[in-house]
Amino acid sequence: MNLRAVLLSIICALSIGSILFGQQRSSEAGPPSLDDSQKHDDSQPGEPSLGNAQKADTSSSNLKAPSIKLFGSWRFRAEAWDWFQPTVGENAYAFAHSLLRAGLSQTRERFEWLVEGAQDAILGLPANSIAPGNQGQLGLGGAYFMANQDRRNIASGFLKQGYLAIGLPLNGRFTVGRFGFSDGTEFKPTDATLTELVNTRVAQRLIGEFNFSAVLRSFDGIRLRFDEGRNNFTFVAVRPTEGAFQVDAMGELNVDLVYGAYTLPTAYRSGAGELRVFAAGYVDQRRGVHKTDNRPLAIRASDTKQVRIGTYGGDYVQVFHTSEHGQFDFLVWGAWQNGSWGSLSQRAGAFAGEIGWQPPIKIANPWFSLGYSFGSGDSNPADNIHGTFFQLLPTPRLYARFPFYNMENNEDFYATAEFHLPRSVLLRTEGHALRLTNAQDFWYSGGGAFQPATFGYTGRTSVVGRSLANVWDASLDFPLRYGFSVTLYYGYAWGKGVIANVYPAGTSAQFGYLETNFRF
DSSP states (O other), rough: HHHHHHHHHHHHHHHHHHHHOOOOOGGOOOOOSSSGGGOTTTTTTOOHHHHHHOTTTSHHHTTOOOOOOOOEEEEEEEEEEOOOBSSSSEEEEEEEEEEEEEEEEEESSSSEEEEEEEEEEOOOOOSSEEEESSBBSSSSHHHHHHHTOOOOOOEEEEEEEEEEEEEEETTTEEEEEEEEOOOOSSSSSHHHHHEEEHHHHHTTSOOOOOSSSSSOOOOOEEEEEEEEEEETEEEEEEEEEEEETSSSOOOBBBBEEEEEEEEEEEETTTEEEEEEEEEEEEEESSOOOOOOOOSOOHHHHHOOOOOEEEEEEEEEEEEEESSSSSSEEEEEEEEEEEEEEEEEEEEEEEEEEEEOOOOOOOHHHHEEEEEEEOOOOOTTTTEEEESSSOOOOOOGGOSSSSSSSOOOTTTEEEEEEEEEGGGEEEEEEEEEEEESOTTTTTTTEOOOBBBBTTTTEEEEOOOSSSSEEEEEEEEEEBBBBBBBEEEEEEEEEEEEEHHHHOOOOOOOEEEEEEEEEOOO
């Protein structure tokens, strides 16, 4: 299918939808998120309110209400892909997917329960979007097709969440069951700019629900948190569910994840900040799954030892408010890893830094940012050290909006411009200059384990150099009436040396989608 025709159809559908529903008044909604993967609201199901120090003063009467609440959402997205040109296979195609969620919850003074079901469907997947050898899956259409036993149209239903939350002394909460979790969102800042920075540039780098995928993931286990004054302590011991690209998301993976974090918000007369220190333990006990790394396939296949990794790090985010020059912000994030990668020792690290400025320009309300992201790579496949940073179970699309790369063995120099327009319309555009950290390692993509027999990350050999691609994209988000919202996205990638070596027939790629969301 011709990508230009698909995008034209999307634009027409967007115009019709705007006429049908009409735009929502700006007083009825705040600035929308970039896409569903960046939405985090503590009032939404999945983040029970018991023990939240920031809400205790304003919601005490609600905690006593015994009423049962019905909630739900429906997300529909049409995606159009024009992947890098393969030697054989279908790289230009379109497909659609739907995710309907509905549930019941009840909040009492000392406990809260929630049950949420989901029904997912993927329609029109390309049947020939997987090329042999190093070229592999030609976009996410190939990933969905392979993950669902080579079926073009599939649907399923599963339990998305089901938990009990119990209030504890010292303003604490204990949650047990199946729930959603994203690292970095343990404490919601009161400053709006700081909240957006945390949600879009810090959260889910290591652990997330993979919200952009058609199916998402959840976590089975326990969560314990305490809000002592301004201090937040969070501990999680869970196993991820299946899902993400696989429509059957009911099962649980044989992967153990333990996470702990301390978060301290800071407040000044001219701004606000947040400090977080965290540690995570990850153990992959699945048998017969080949690890994705730069060793020869025969050696990887013979390495049956577990992946057992410790990740330790922290981040700091700061916002400065001025009366004449607007708002300034910066953030730093870093992590270090040790442990074992099968028979190898794990020694890896990652870093991200960003500065931003919101000049005092009314109507457009611009926000400009410059940033750099680094994830270590492996320099020698023949030694006994694995030097590639392992991203655990992230939501990679937050940081790679055209999702053909992630943070592993990657350097990303980027710039963003965001405009908060009237009627709560959000326009955002990004530019990225990408290169591999080490030419001896793979070009990686993926977002972590999602089914029993698939590792969760793919890698393509480079060897010719480090230059990967330049990327430009733009997105438009706006609310409609009656709980509807719409997102339109387009991205273009100019492949460089690494991609030219893998796809010599054509080094450019395009990706676009139209997404509608309805919440009740």
